[in-house]
Amino acid sequence: MVHKLWLFLALIFCLSGCWDQEEVSKRALVLAMGLDQAAEGKIKVSLQIPIVEELLIVPSGAAVSAKPFALVSAEGSSAFATVPGLNAKTQTSLFFGQIQTVFINTELARKGLTGPTDFLRRHPTVPPQAFLLLTERPAHEMLEVRLISKRIPSYSTVTFFHSNNKKDQVFPQRIWEFNRNIRSQTQDAFIPLIEYDTKEETFIIKGLGVFDGDRLAGILSGEETRMVGLLTGKTRNAYLSIPTERFGRITFRKVTAAPRTKIEHNGHQLLFRFHVNAQGFLVESTRGITRFTPEDLEWIQTKTALYLNREIKKAVQRLQALNSDILALGEKYRAHYPRKWDPANWKLLYSEAKIEVSVKFTVTRSGTML
C-alpha cells in the first residue's frame, strides 16, 4: 500500500507538461514573418499576428474585416535579436509554431541569408514546412497588404502553394529545403517571388529568386521558371502558348515533363545532356481549326518541341550565367564522377559546361473537339 502511495506521488512528476502549458488565448500566434535589411546593417523583423475575434464567422453575416491581423516590427543586430523588441510590443507570448510563410526582402537576400535564416532551422517550434517568399518591396509592407479575398495574406500564399494547378511559373521552397540548399556544395537554393498588385488588391506569385551559395544571384522570369520546372519535373500544370503559321496561336494546358539528365566529362569540360519527354492537352487554336490529322498533330508536336528546346537551353544558360545550380547538377556530377568531384572546382566547371537539349512533345488530348 505504502509503495503504491509513493508511486502515486511520483506520478506528479509525470505531469511535466504543465510547465509548457499555455492558454491559446494568451499566445500571439505568428502566422507570417518578414525579414528586411534595416539601416546600419541591422535587420528588421515583422510579425503578422491574427486578431482572432476578427476571424470568427458571424452568423448574422456581418462584414468580415479587410485586415483581420496586426503587424508588429522591431530592429536588431541579428534576426533573433529583435525578439526582445517584439516581445515588448506584444502583451501575449509570441508563438512561432504556426508560422506559415516567411517574406524576405531582396536587398537582404543579396547580402546573404545564412545568418538571418539560421534561427529558422534552429528554433524547434518553427515549422520546417513553412514557405519562403522573396519580395522586391519591403517585407513588412507585404505583410500588411489587404487582399480582395479579405483573407490573411499568409494563408493565401499557403493555399497557393498547396494547389498543384499553380505549379507552373513558380515552385515552393520550404524552410528545411532552403537551409539545406544554401549549405550544400552540390546544389543551390531558390525562393519564389511575390509582388502585390495595388490596383486589384492581390498577390502576384511568379518567378524565382535564384541563389549562389547563400546570396541572391538573380531573378528568373515566370517563363524561365516554367522551363526550369519542366527540366526538374516539378511542373504539374504548365501552360504553353506557341505562335504557328498554320493554326494561329496554339495553347496547351496540363503540360508536364519527365526529364532525364546525363552529365559527360570530356577532358576538362562538362556536357549536360537534357532529355525532356513532355506532354500536354491542346486547349486552343486561335484560328479555331478542328479535325487535326495525325500529320497536323505531328507538325504541332515538332514545333512545340523546337520551342521548348530553345527556351530550356536559354533558361539553363541563364542559370549558368548567374552561377546558380538550382537544378542540382552538382549532386548528379558527384554521384556519377565521385573521384573527379571537387566542391571547390564545381562552380567553375558548371559555368563553363556545354548544354545539349532534346525535347519530345506529345499532344495527349485535344479537349472536346477533334
Added chain:
Amino acid sequence: MNQERTSIGPWLFWSLSTITCFGFGYINANIYNAETMGANGYLAVPLAALCSIPGLIAIYLLMKRFPNHNIIQQSIVILGGFLGRLVSIIYLLFLLVFFIVYSTDVAILIHNYLLESTPFYIICAADLLIAAYLGSRGIETVSRIASFVILPLATVVFLLFILILPEVRVDRLLPIFNFQFNFEGVGGTSILNIFYPMGLWAFITPYCKNIQQKIPRMTMLAFSVLISFFLLDNIGTIGIYGHTYISQLPYPSIETFRTVEISYIFIEQAGLFGVIVLLASTIISSGFSLYAISLGMSQVLGLWDYKRFVWILTPLIFITNIHLAHPGFIKSLSHLFAKHGWMVIWGYPILLSILAFIFKKKGKTTHGS
C-alpha cells in the same frame, strides 16, 4: 531472489529484441553511418547486422552450455569467483555508463522538441521513474509491454516513411559501393552501435530456455524488421538531407519526419508523431536496460534482488543525467561508445564462449542457481 520464475515466449522475445534496438537506433543509426560511409551510409545497416551475428552466436552457444545462467552467472562459473565478479563489474559499469549517456540523450531530445520550459531534471525524473517502474516489474512486464506497443509503433513509423519518400532524391544516395575496401571505408566499428541493445539478451537467456530452438529464427526475424526499418531510415535521411548536412543535425531521423507535410490536414507536423513513437520505444528500451543492469548487479554482489537495485540505481542515474546535460558533450560520449562499445558488448560474450569451450565449462541443469 536474483531470478524470476518465469519464461518468455517467442513473440515476447522477438518484440523485446526488436523494440530495444528500435528506440536506440532511432537516435543514433544514421549519424555514424553517414559519417563513415558518406552517401552509402545505408549500406552500413546490413553490414552492421552481419558483424553483430558472431556476438549473438556466442551468446546463443553460452545459453546452450548454461541454460540456467545468464552472462553474469556464466562469467562467474567460467572465470572463477573473484575474476568473474571483477570482470562482470567492469562489464556492468560499462553498460551503466552507456545507459546513462543514452537516457540523457533521450531527455535532451524531449527537452528540445517537446517540453522546452519544463526543467530538465523533471524530464529526467519522469523518464527514469517510468523506466524504473517497468524495470522493477521484471522481464515479463517489460516484454509484454514491448509486444503490446510494437505493432502500432511499427505501423506509424512505416507510414511516416511512406510520406517522406517523395522528398528523397536518388542522386544523394549514389554512387552505390563508392567506398574504399578498408576497415574505415566499410563503416568502421561505429556502425555496429545500432545493434548493441541486442547484446542485453545475454542477461535473459535463462528465461528463454523453453524457446531455445526458436531463438535463431526469432533473432533473424528481429534482424529483418530492424534492417528494413534502419535501411528506410538511412535512405530517407540521406536521400533528403544529403550525407554532409546530416552531420549538422543532432537527431536526423526526427528532422526527416519533420519534413513531412500533409496538406489540408490540421495536423501538419508529422515530426511530433515521430517523437512520440521514439519516446514509447526508448522508455521500454530504458526499462529493459535498467532491469538487465540491476539483475547483473544483484548477481555479482550477491545482495538483495534486482528490484532493490533498480531503485538504488535510479537516483544515481538521475544525478548523472542532470550533470551530463549538454548536447555536444553527450554526442561526443555517444560517439566514443559507438566506436569502442563493440569490444565490451560483443567482445565479452565471444571471449566467454571461447573460454567455456577451451576449459570445457558447463552449467548445472537445475533452475535458478
